[in-house]
Amino acid sequence: MDIEAFRKAGYQAVDAICDYYTKIREMPVNSTVEPGYLVKQLPDHAPEKGEEFAVIAKDFQEQIMPGITHWQHPSFFAFFPSITNFESILADMYATSVSNPGFNWNCSPACTELEMVVMDWAAKLFGLEKSFHGSSGAGGGIILGSASEACLTVAVAARERCLRVLTEDAVSLNGNHVNGKSEDSVQSNGISTGVDGARVKATQVVIPDDLRASSTPKMVMYGSTQTHSIGKKAAIILGMQFRALPTYRKDDYALRADVVRQTLEEDTENGLIPFMLIATVGTTNTGTIDHIADIGAVLKDFPTTYLHVDAAWAGVCLALPELRQTLQLDPINEYAHSFSTNFHKWGLVAFDATALWVRDRELLTSALDVTPAYLRTAQGDSGSVIDYRNWQLALGRRFRSLKVWFVLRSYGVEGYQKHLRGGLDMANVLEEMIQSSPDFELLVPKSLALLVFRYHPSDRQYSQTELNDLNRRLHASLASRGDIILTQTVLPAENGEEGTFCIRFSLGNARTEKQDVVQGWDLVVRLASQLKK
Amino acid sequence: MDIEAFRKAGYQAVDAICDYYTKIREMPVNSTVEPGYLVKQLPDHAPEKGEEFAVIAKDFQEQIMPGITHWQHPSFFAFFPSITNFESILADMYATSVSNPGFNWNCSPACTELEMVVMDWAAKLFGLEKSFHGSSGAGGGIILGSASEACLTVAVAARERCLRVLTEDAVSLNGNHVNGKSEDSVQSNGISTGVDGARVKATQVVIPDDLRASSTPKMVMYGSTQTHSIGKKAAIILGMQFRALPTYRKDDYALRADVVRQTLEEDTENGLIPFMLIATVGTTNTGTIDHIADIGAVLKDFPTTYLHVDAAWAGVCLALPELRQTLQLDPINEYAHSFSTNFHKWGLVAFDATALWVRDRELLTSALDVTPAYLRTAQGDSGSVIDYRNWQLALGRRFRSLKVWFVLRSYGVEGYQKHLRGGLDMANVLEEMIQSSPDFELLVPKSLALLVFRYHPSDRQYSQTELNDLNRRLHASLASRGDIILTQTVLPAENGEEGTFCIRFSLGNARTEKQDVVQGWDLVVRLASQLKK
Structure with a gap:
């Protein structure tokens, strides 16, 4: 397709989208097609010769549209909203026009820097305290594809953090000798901020292999029966245990701190090692908000345990000052190691755009940085820029910050x-x-x-x-x-x-x-x- | 932004993109901005009042564009290509206009079914044999965000497969009793296809917890010194070991089968358990193609080992019949458990669009399906549709098949x-x-x-x-x-x-x-x- 063909097809696409939103209220919200409706209609192999885009655009309307569930319809009351809007469509047009795999700052400096900027904007919009801001130099935000990705990412960081705490404990118990390793196991890197204070952050710990092998099978991730399945799935992916703590109708299914304390005490006595707890602000089942203040206080007694607050749906409401107490902003700011919410639900940015903030970026990068020669850059080596690939599971990343900025x-x-x-x-x-x-x-x-x-x-x-x-x-x-x-x-x-x-x-x-x-x-x-x- | 404002902004965006591609040849390919160039220019908080889109679009050109590296520039010879095109831009416009989180078939049936269709189109385009096709009912393709995500996803499947093989071996050694578990550990599910034949596929094995705990720390993923860092990163994320086998200049840095055999024999003798090998078709360093036929034959003697072929860059060239022998299509079809290539490199589809095919979808779903009540659907329960969330790490997914279809x-x-x-x-x-x-x-x-x-x-x-x-x-x-x-x-x-x-x-x-x-x-x-x- 050449430039003028694109101009024509682009205008037509804009018009088609305008038509769609003009008519959406009159359409059925739910697609009632039967399984296989599209597979049956389409050829079973790609065409040999290229086709005119006008034909393809027509097929989009006639073949694809009947199988679309209209999440933007005024009568869509299912799951949670997954809002898209014109700003997001425009952002995706611009972003795809300058597409790049985004793994390094220098893949396109604008992409990384805009993400740093809008994630600080959003941190302030939601009232997250300074240590979560990228401008603090210690923490910061990243845009990921989904709350499940965020959960899995921080679970990796939480596992490594737990192993570091265990390593440090062994060092202090054994007079700077862990399983035959010397004091090299603990090296200062001078960073000391956030909820852990100097305890974990101030040290870069080399985790002995045998400690890793013996401890990992004992490590347990906790959530409640109401925690989204992404918690259990993250644990399964990592090959680790997940325990769903009970919740009760009398508490509106909120996770209670005494349940947390009792379980963690029992498990610890039984030789298990709590490494992460997911507290939820706005569960999927009922929108319930766990008792984060009390849970956070309990976890102080279980220093191997990382606290992730999953506010996938409700988190964006922290933009409303009148709801911050209900949504437990103060305890989040006091206790959470990480916090995530989905812009792409109620938050006006089209899927995918999950916001994840951590208070200690080094927990992510020390767990996830694997930089081979072909990915090295002068800027990355100097530490003067963020290379977001080291904050996430995958290497490549889309230019998602643009849609957040536009919105x-x-x-x-x-x-x-x-x-x-x-x-x-x-x-x-x-x-x-x-x-x-x-x-x-x-x-x-x-x-x-x-x-x-x-x-x-x-x-x-x-x-x-x-x-x-x-x-x-x-x-x-x-x-x-x-x-x-x-x-x-x-x-x-x-x-x-x-x-x-x-x-x-x-x-x-x-x-x-x-x-x-x-x-x-x-x-x-x-x-x-x-x-x- | 209302509909008419979008029409105006949409036309302008189309025109701006046309201008960009008209001028791209005359622009510098590389952004030469300094770290912090954008952070310095932008305000440190979101605006209180909404702004006109014309202002935002102007800022895109004046503030963002100088920090864009032009991957579509004719003089972009770095990394690998990451091609975008007008078809991909149009697809992203349409897809974002009907955005949905895509986790279930019924989130929008068209999204899932189009993905099934285009992944079979592409399987045929690349010459992958029938068991990789979704229409086989046993295998099939999925579009993921990156080759790293594909690698991590299959690593989870490979780990579970290895544990199943170990469980089965223990069952047959101990007369249907594994560590005190009864014959319930092995249940037939009637599926029997693909490279493993009846060995693993025909059974749904319940892996005993103690076997998991004792075996996982011994499990090793293999690649070569030339395997992309995504292999090592996947192992690190899973808390498992990665071994980079040596390659030599005289072999043009291809991984040799005798090196594989010798290492796996030594490791097995030392009590380690090989669970996955990544062979590469087109390494990042030098475009080298590993000796897949010979390696595949060796792995037959190590039945715990899953073979993933990473052809992130070169795989799309399987569309050229004259290159299929060079690119080892026959051995891939004979030996690989999974195969992935990036449409979004040389393959004409904008980032992100990684194609992953597996020969046994049940290896993925048995490792990754966690379906709570709020995600259940009549269609999913009946098994009449694919719910792609069970083939991947995350829950939500973009409508990526549209861009592959358009292209x-x-x-x-x-x-x-x-x-x-x-x-x-x-x-x-x-x-x-x-x-x-x-x-x-x-x-x-x-x-x-x-x-x-x-x-x-x-x-x-x-x-x-x-x-x-x-x-x-x-x-x-x-x-x-x-x-x-x-x-x-x-x-x-x-x-x-x-x-x-x-x-x-x-x-x-x-x-x-x-x-x-x-x-x-x-x-x-x-x-x-x-x-x-």
């Missing part, structure tokens, strides 16, 4: 806050409707823009099993439609009863208005009442 | 082949010039579009140290310029001499013409002759 500038702090408050307002509308429906119940209090409810008719007593069956049928009846999407979940079993099947109503999409919420809820009520008949 | 259709097989042959032609031009320069030498024979050379004046004898010094200065002199980019590397030390510093001249960019190669080489010759003065 934060185009909306401004005011516009960003207004957007978030819009979702909170819609949630208030829904909460009132649910609470005034005698046949429905909220299973936990509303959390930000998430409401978790079930149908619970008031006409007679229902067993848990009956209610689960009713609500499964209600969800199936909703899921078969094209005009609304809601996700189901199951809350943990308690008191010998089976777990609670329930439905999540997730707000925050930019196009959702009061009428959409009212319409959506009316539909739920109508389908539920048909079920009973 | 393969727009170019067609003919256009794709023509592009690749263009790079090969340019490399022939350069090879002839280097070979006819008495003061330069190729350190290995040209590989596809990569030439690795050094300045070696013919006026007198030079020691290795003198030559390294000369070439370091030559590279520094090239690196300080804006009009060309070449990357350095160091080839392994041998015979007690220090390693060989050399310069890589990497071709394949879509805009490079004969005049650019001639000009680039003339510059190298001129700078070199100035050095001697």
Whole structure:
């Protein structure tokens, strides 16, 4: 395709996108295609001769679009929002036009430096304290592809940190001799900041192989039953143990500090080594916020344990000063080794854009820096720049900072806050409707823009099993439609009863208005009442 | 930004991109900004009020562009090409306009199904045999973000496969009892295909915890000194050992099968457990192709060892039938458990688009599937669709198949082949010039579009140290310029001499013409002759 063909195809793509957003409200939100719908339509091999782009663009509309679920639709209430917008589309156009693999500062200095800048902007927007800022020289932020990638990345850092603490402990116990290694095991690098103070950061520890081999199988990652599966998956990937601590309905499924203390004490007595705990601000099931202040205080007694705060969905609401106490900003700032949130959920930046901040970048780079000759640069060698490849699992990286820059500038702090408050307002509308429906119940209090409810008719007593069956049928009846999407979940079993099947109503999409919420809820009520008949 | 504002900004972005590509040949290829150039210019916090997009777009040109290294420039000869094109830009526009997190088939059925289709197109384009095709029902392809992600992903699968083989061996040794576990450890799932035949695939093995704990620290991943650092990094991330096997100049730094056999025998005798070997088709240093046929045959005697073929750069050249023997297609088809190549290097699809094919998808899903209630779907539960999250480390994923589809259709097989042959032609031009320069030498024979050379004046004898010094200065002199980019590397030390510093001249960019190669080489010759003065 030459330049003028691109100009034409580009204009047409812009127009097609404008048409899409003009019509989106009138479209069904849910794709109702059957598995295999597209595989059946397309040829089974690439064409021999090149095709005109006009044909390809037409096929996008006719073949691809029917299989698209419209996450930007005003009636998309499933999972969590995954917002895209015109700013993100423009950023991806510009970014792809100057595409590069981004592993080094000098792959394109602008990409790295813009990421440093916008991650400090966002750290300030969310109230993260100075040691999380890149400008501190010690910590800083990076944009990754997903909260799962962030979790896995910090888990690697947490494992190495744990092994360093164990090495140091062995050194101090054995008079500077660890398993036959000399005092070379501990070397000062002069950095001393953050939650660990001088304890771990001030030293670069060489971890003896035998300590690594003997300790790793005993190391345990902790979360709760409500921690996103990304925690367990990170542990599985690393070949390590994950323990899901119990949570209870009376606590709205928040992880409690006494449960943490009791388990870590028992496990430690049994020879296990806690190396990481994931606390969640806004769980996927119910939007619950763990008791980070109390948990953080407990972890002070378990110095091998790294605290990662996963606020994938709720974290962006730290941009609202009135929510910072609820969202536990102060304890995060006091105790967390790392914090992550997804711009690409409620946060107005198109997937993928997960923000991860660490308080000690050296924990990442010491675990992840493997620099061969062909990746060396004068700037990297001198330490005058960040080479983000050493902060992440993979080598290459997209120019994601551009979309964050476009969004934060185009909306401004005011516009960003207004957007978030819009979702909170819609949630208030829904909460009132649910609470005034005698046949429905909220299973936990509303959390930000998430409401978790079930149908619970008031006409007679229902067993848990009956209610689960009713609500499964209600969800199936909703899921078969094209005009609304809601996700189901199951809350943990308690008191010998089976777990609670329930439905999540997730707000925050930019196009959702009061009428959409009212319409959506009316539909739920109508389908539920048909079920009973 | 509303719809009409986007239309305006979108047209302007298209025009700006057209301008960029109209002027690119006249621009310096290399950004010569100093570290901190952008951080200094930008405010240290997000703006309070939203800004007009016209201002932001202007700042992109004035503040970002000076810090962009122009990877599409005809004189970009560094690293490997990282090609973007108009098809990729258009695909990113469309994809971002319907952005979704892509973890399930039903996040947007089109995204998953298009990926299944284009990965089968590409498998056929590259000549991969049927068991690598998704349509086989057993294997299939996935698009990931980078070759490093592909390597780490298959390493997890390889570790689990190794543990299964060990479990099975223990079962057959101990009469269906492994460490006190009953015959439940081995359950048939009826799948039996691929290189392992019935051995591993036909069983779903429950790996005993104590076998995992005792075996994992002994497990070793192998590559050569020329394997990309992504291998070592994957091992480090997993907390496992990596061994770089020696390669020699006389073999053009290809990994030899006898070295593999000898090392694996020694390691096995010493109680270590080989679990994975990375063979490379087209190393980063020199474009070397490992002896996969012989290595594959050796690995038959080490059944715990998974063979991953990393063809990140060279793999796309399998689209050229005349190169398939050189690139070892038959042995790949015979022996490899997985194969990956980057569309986003020479392969005409913008970063990020790494193709990974496996012959047994169940090796991935059994290692990576963690499905909580809130991610369950009727389609996923029924097994009628692929949920790609279970083939990868992370949960969320971009709609990357669209750009592969746009590119393969727009170019067609003919256009794709023509592009690749263009790079090969340019490399022939350069090879002839280097070979006819008495003061330069190729350190290995040209590989596809990569030439690795050094300045070696013919006026007198030079020691290795003198030559390294000369070439370091030559590279520094090239690196300080804006009009060309070449990357350095160091080839392994041998015979007690220090390693060989050399310069890589990497071709394949879509805009490079004969005049650019001639000009680039003339510059190298001129700078070199100035050095001697």
